[in-house]
Amino acid sequence: MIETDIKKYKKLDVTEVISLLGTSISIGLTDELVEKYRKTYGYNELPEKRPSLLLKFIKKFWGVTAWMLELIIVLSLLLHRQLDAYIVTGLLVFNAVISFMQELSAQHAVETLKSKLHVSSKVLRNGSWGVIPARELVPGDIVRIRLGDFIPADMKILAGDIEVDQSAVTGESQEVESTKSDVVYSGSIVVRGQADCVIALTGSNTFFGKTVHLVQLATPKAHIDDIVKKVSFWLLLIVGIFLGIAVISLKFTEVSFIEALPLSLVLLMSAIPVALPTMFTVSTALGSLELSKKGVLVTRLSSPDDAASMDILCVDKTGTLTENKISVAEVKAFGTYTKEEVILYGAMASQGANQDSIDNAFLREAKEKKLDLNSFIQARFVPFDPKLRRTEATVINMKNEKIYITKGSFQSVAKSCKLSTEEVKKYESQVGLFAQSGFKTIAVACKQRQDGKTVLIGLVALIDNPSGSAKVAISRLHQLGIKILMLTGDAFEIAKNIAQKVSIKGEILVAKAGGEFKKFDFTEELIENNAGFAEVYPEDKYTIVQRLQTLGHVVGMTGDGVNDSPALKQAEVGIAVRNATDVAKSSASLILTRGDSLMSIVEPIIVGRKIFQRINTWIINKISRTTLKVVFIIISFVLFKKIIISATAMLIMLFMTDFVKISLATDNVTWSQKPTKWKLKGLIASASLLGVMMAIEAFGLLAIGLNYLHIGIDSNILNTFTFEILFFFAIFSIFIAREPGRFWDSIPSNAMLVAIALDVLIAIVVSTFGLLGFKPISVSITLFIIAYSCIFSLLVNDFIKRKVFPVRYSEVV
Secondary structure (H helix, E strand, O other): OOOOOHHHHHHOOHHHHHHHHOOOOOOOEOHHHHHHHHHHHOOOOOOOOOOOHHHHHHHHHOOHHHHHHHHHHHHHHHOOOHHHHHHHHHHHHHHHHHHHHHHHHHHHHHHHHHHHOOOEEEEEEOOEEEEEEHHHOOOOOEEEEEOOOEOOOEEEEEEEEEEEEOHHHHOOOOOEEEOOOOEEOOOOEEEEEEEEEEEEEOHHHOOOOOOOOOOOOEOOOHHHHHHHHHHHHHHHHHHHHHHHHHHHHHHHOOOOHHHHHHHHHHHHHHOOOOHHHHHHHHHHHHHHHHHHOOOEEEOEOOHHHHHHHOOEEEEEHHHHHEOOOOEEEEEEEOOOOOHHHHHHHHHHOOOHHHOOHHHHHHHHHHHHOOOOHHHOEEEEEEEEEOOOOEEEEEEEOOOOOEEEEEEEOHHHHHHHHOOOHHHHHHHHHHHHHHHHOOOEEEEEEEEOOOOOOOEEEEEEEEEOOEOOOHHHHHHHHHHOOOEEEEEOOOOHHHHHHHHHHOOOOOEEEEOEEOOEEOOOOOOHHHHHHEEEEEOOOHHHHHHHHHHHHHOOOOEEEEEOOHHHHHHHHHOOEEEEOOOOOHHHHHHOOEEEOOOOHHHHHHHHHHHHHHHHHHHHHHHHHHHHHHHHHHHHHHHHHHHHOOOOOOHHHHHHHHHHHHHHHHHHHHOOOOOOOOOOOOOHHHHHHHHHHHHHHHHHHHHHHHHHHHHOOOHHHOHHHHHHHHHHHHHHHHHHHHHHHOOOOOOOOOOOOHHHHHHHHHHHHHHHHHHHHOOOOOOOOOHHHHHHHHHHHHHHHHHHHHHHHHHOOOOOHHHHO
16 A cells, blocks of 8 residues: 555655655556556546535525515415415425526536646656646656646656745745755746656645646626626616506405515516626637537637637737747757857757757757767756746767856847857847847857856747737738737747738737836827837736737737736636647637637637627517516506406416526627627617517507407406517517527528427417417417517518617627
8 A cells, every 4th residue: 555644755755655656757657557556546536526406406405586486376365376386386395496497507518628638747657758647647647847837746756956935835936946856845936947757746635636627617607796786776777667657556356465566576677687697608618618529619608708808919929820840940059069069069959858959950950960969968957947048058079068048039048148248249240130030049058067157158049930820810810800919039030931921911019117017108100000019028028918908908818828818818808729728728718729829719709799799689689678668568457457467377477488598608699890898888779679669569469459459358368468468579589589680581490490480389279279278379379469569570670770770780789
């Protein structure tokens, strides 16, 4: 049995730990041992506690809507309306079941996404390095951790020096230096360096007590809650005003307050948009699943909605605008060194296991030139540090001599070489020539002994060609109304060259002056006339994003490194590219899994705008239908001194139409070609006007029924007639609310058409055969009501929607 107390591992040296775990530094674990340890200790995760499904279902009978229904049941029993009580009880249970099933469906969608989001680890097994999901790690695995990695388990360092941020684990705010034989904890973050380690404890045995959930899928709350509150306020205001009129009118009728109370409760309940959060969750969950099939993983369900409003996208050059396939274009050697030696020394200050693009370029070039890397032993290696902007290595040659090599940006290497001002100017002219050709310059320096002088031995020009689809993607993003700003740490000339090749119009601004980020006066003119910023350090991206947001912009940001994470978190739409570090992925709301990064960004924008329009349709339909019901019922009560529709009939209609509204989450909508913005006052005004128009038309139909069809003789027949008027106007209003142009400009989804057809069929059957407490009316009267409401909705109201309303779709978004 392996030791499960991390304190014991602290006391053991590296050799003892290796022996205890039965592993090998050079080979790692064998497949047989991996299987054995997994059976004993399980996966590297903490079993998730799932809430009781029964408890979830019971909670559906608790809440504002449920309370109102339960109060109506009690009032119906007190008024000896047993049939009404039974029907409302059935509707209460039906609503709970439907809501419960929708919640399970949305949860399943979230879990499906979550299963696709995992952290990977570099692991040595059977003598070769590979990448596996962190949950598959077992005690005894040899792993490599580097800058930007989350530490997935408790482990002991075998070789290397790192700094870790373990504030999430131990509460220490300072970064902790760790070296050979030190223990580092699950949940910590590597902020500098690289190390090979052996896994000691996994899953629930770790010091932290559980594996950190690196990517969490959060149900949107703040944004949609704000929309719900505003819509609820206006709906309750409309209902409240008309109910006030009804209460005053009670004095002039024979209807008691108790008799009017159930209907009043139903009208109040209809004003609460209880289905909006569910509809939003279902829409975003379905949208997120659609995106996952297109190489975009969603880590926060509200991110497609944020992408719909994004109007500025800050993009990193490398890997987003370019192919991220760096190769050597040209080499300049200095002094007695040859071009081959510059490449050889640069390759010796690289490691292929890190999958660093610059390191790989040097290693590939050395291999192509058949340079003998085996004649050197890499005794020490310090991977690229974004702050120092260089890598360092100590190598030993065949004569057992140590050579200290530095490889990185010219400015960084020049400082370590202590070049004079004249020398810097001399070499910068060559760097400038490389930059004009679109090349990135890497300087290589070395010293032959520890106390010797570091000598610049050469400059290597690297090229990263623009992505083949970058120009097309940028053109598409411009069509969608999104401004592109390029942010790059490369020199001005390189940034300018790439911007021109991919058609990002405007000037490139140099972000640095004297080592400090320039205090630009961020104005709309500056954003409009410029293509981006060059010589930007990763930490400056946060400042740029923040300043854009202060101008009222919704900002997207692409990134891949640990130092990009503050900017990715700050941006409304943080986008981690395919090869991003774990820290960047955990900070982002979208993760790209395919190489064509920029083109992949288009998809969540389109999906988000579709979701926006579906919610837009839901709000328009909800407000217009509520206005129709309240105005029609209250005005008829004032005119006829009686309630012409029962509370039960209203409840049945409310639940039947809500059933259809959820299908809006699948609708084929006409989405906006520009960034979307919520302008609820205009939206509510238009929807209310539409509701008033439908109420006027409904009174026309009621007049025909009373004067020519004689439905007023029997109050029960009048109840059924009124139900059909309100129901069919509500159904046909969906077709004009969903489409900003003419209602036939787009075809509803199959799911929505099926839901509407079923709803209409149920309404006809209920009215014709007198089910659920309705008194039957003839099919001919029902068909007349359908024809009347269809003509006025699809012809008259559709025309008014496009030509008369002061706030149309184009102005709303």
